[in-house]
Amino acid sequence: MPELPEVETVRRGLRPAMEGGVIERVEQRRRDLRFPLPARFSARLAGRRVVAITRRAKYLLAHLDDATVLIMHLGMSGRFAVSHECAAGAGARSTARREAHEHIVFHMSGGARIGYSDPRRFGVMDLAAGDRLASHRLLAGLGPEPLAREFSPAYLNRALRDRRTSMKAVLLDQRVVAGLGNIYVCEALFRARVSPHREAASLAGRRRPGRALCRLVDAVRGVLHDAIEAGGASLRDHARTDGTLGYFQHSFAVYDREAGACPRFGCHGTVARETQSGRSTYWCPNCQR
DNA sequence: CTGTGTTCCTGTTCGC
DNA sequence: TGCGAACAGGAACACA
Numbered sequence: 364m365p366e367l368p369e370v371e372t373v374r375r376g377l378r379p380a381m382e383g384g385v386i387e388r389v390e391q392r393r394r395d396l397r398f399p400l401p402a403r404f405s406a407r408l409a410g411r412r413v414v415a416i417t418r419r420a421k422y423l424l425a426h427l428d429d430a431t432v433l434i435m436h437l438g439m440s441g442r443f444a445v446s447h448e449c450a451a452g453a454g455a456r457s458t459a460r461r462e463a464h465e466h467i468v469f470h471m472s473g474g475a476r477i478g479y480s481d482p483r484r485f486g487v488m489d490l491a492a493g494d495r496l497a498s499h500r501l502l503a504g505l506g507p508e509p510l511a512r513e514f515s516p517a518y519l520n521r522a523l524r525d526r527r528t529s530m531k532a533v534l535l536d537q538r539v540v541a542g543l544g545n546i547y548v549c550e551a552l553f554r555a556r557v558s559p560h561r562e563a564a565s566l567a568g569r570r571r572p573g574r575a576l577c578r579l580v581d582a583v584r585g586v587l588h589d590a591i592e593a594g595g596a597s598l599r600d601h602a603r604t605d606g607t608l609g610y611f612q613h614s615f616a617v618y619d620r621e622a623g624a625c626p627r628f629g630c631h632g633t634v635a636r637e638t639q640s641g642r643s644t645y646w647c648p649n650c651q652r
Numbered sequence: 653c654t655g656t657g658t659t660c661c662t663g664t665t666c667g668c
Numbered sequence: 669t670g671c672g673a674a675c676a677g678g679a680a681c682a683c684a
Contacts, residue, residue: 365677397660397679421678439678440662464662483661485678528654537679544677598677599664640655643675 376604438485
């Protein structure tokens with residue numbers, strides 16, 4: 364599920380349930396997800412007020428009142444579900460269905476129950492000191508946010524100039540730009556009419572970015588913006604914390620549309636699928652160059 | 653520096 | 669209906 368738009372959608376769902384509230388209790392049903400959870404994980408979170416929930420690339424960050432930060436990554440199959448428990452009292456019982464792969468549950472002071480499920484367990488949770496957040500091993504190497512000013516044609520021009528690898532590979536490289544995954548790389552390249560096989564350096568100008576690079580920056584921003592507005596994409600899982608579905612998957616131009624007609628007006632190409640470094644790439648060989 | 657393949661893990665889908 | 673293979677939104681790592 365989770366590339367930048369999906370993670371942003373999750374962030375927006377978690378905010379009302381967590382921000383300003385106190386984590387009263389944490390149920391931890393495993394010692395590890397992708398990596399071991401930090402020592403005394405539940406104990407360190409209990410009693411802490413959540414000051415803010417922010418996002419960096421595909422990471423969710425819960426800033427706590429003791430200046431620590433809970434870093435969370437959804438991996439491939441991570442999901443948060445927010446529900447509300449009845450006030451304590453006779454017969455009070457959570458109405459939330461317990462999922463098979465629910466590994467962690469946060470119980471908030473306001474009665475919100477936030478369950479984290481992750482069947483494949485590629486997700487990550489870690490705690491970091493707030494003043495050393497930027498140098499945390501998970502965040503240190505990340506490139507600019509694609510929706511920030513810093514991700515400009517001039518920046519991308521510099522980043523691509525010496526790269527001999529494919530455009531697909533550079534855009535997936537979180538050090539170049541942070542937050543894109545397989546879907547949105549395919550979609551952005553399609554919008555920019557750039558082939559995923561195009562050598563990165565060949566798209567860069569000697570001094571200034573050319574037109575294709577400007578189109579690409581716009582395409583990346585545009586597709587992320589549109590996807591966020593649609594509440595992300597829901598392929599197999601629910602992307603939103605309230606269980607409702609995002610609907611951007613209906614707007615995919617090429618992703619998962621192998622053999623479909625190229626949606627570009629006037630192009631009569633057919634969407635192709637190829638494996639590039641072990642992952643499916645979808646593109647129109649007719650209009651993407 | 654490069655691309656490629658493997659690994660982590662489980663669930664779903666597809667072809668026979 | 670059953671069964672095995674292929675594949676899945678991520679990312680680190682080993683290797684040639």
